[in-house]
Amino acid sequence: MTEQQALDQATQEIEDAKPLYKQVNNERLEFSDSDYEQAIEDRKNSILDEYNFGYIQARQEAYPAIGEQLDYIFHNGLDAWKADIIQPIKDQFPKP
């Protein structure tokens, strides 16, 4: 995904979400133009982060606990651990 593609997607999403509101202390206000510009920039960055690095967090959360993995290795060996535990998660959350 290019930065321009992410920007286009972010711009469309924020346009679709309008109007957006901000709570500043006890006052609820609609976003200003600069708030909308910042929201698009933030959304663009989150799209790029998710595309480029989202697989890392997803894999970390999907791997079983280390103790469970060690137990699996003890009973089934390294090759089975790679094939049964690790590879399916890598396949489920591929690196872009």
Next chain:
Amino acid sequence: MAGSLVKIQSVSTTSSVATVTLTGISSAYNVYVVEFDSATPDVDDALRARVTESGTPNTTSNYSTASKQYNASAGTTSASASSGGETSWNLTMGLESTRTNNCNGVLWLYNFNNASSFSYMTSDLLGWGSTSDELKGRKGGHTFESSSSCDGIHFFLNSGNNIVSGATFTLYGLKKS
């Protein structure tokens, strides 16, 4: 009596809002505390924060985060870290939107108003994560690496979604003894 917390600002969302800003940090106290409750997103999303200067969020690339996440499933942990270059602090994991009263936490703010020092913050929070809908906790350290006078803190969601009605954010000053 030793120090105590003095309420400075409290916000309760009565409708969905995309951002919440608390101001009122000054030189009156050295340390401030933010407590937030039920900061639930309307769509699965993660909570982020920025400092404010004269009420305006600072969006420069001076934010760093180092945190550890505790997952209910099998006690697994994972770290979240960034060494500068971020334009905001990453506070939470992806939060499950269908859980009510999701995401509560306490932030300790240091040197925010000191124009000759970086701003520092610790975070301690919990919530239901959107990945597998399980309970997660996070503890973290955060720096804003710019010597500026900050007067508040600004919360928003990573993917631009809304914080639902019923969230509360309260700013306290830690009174010197």
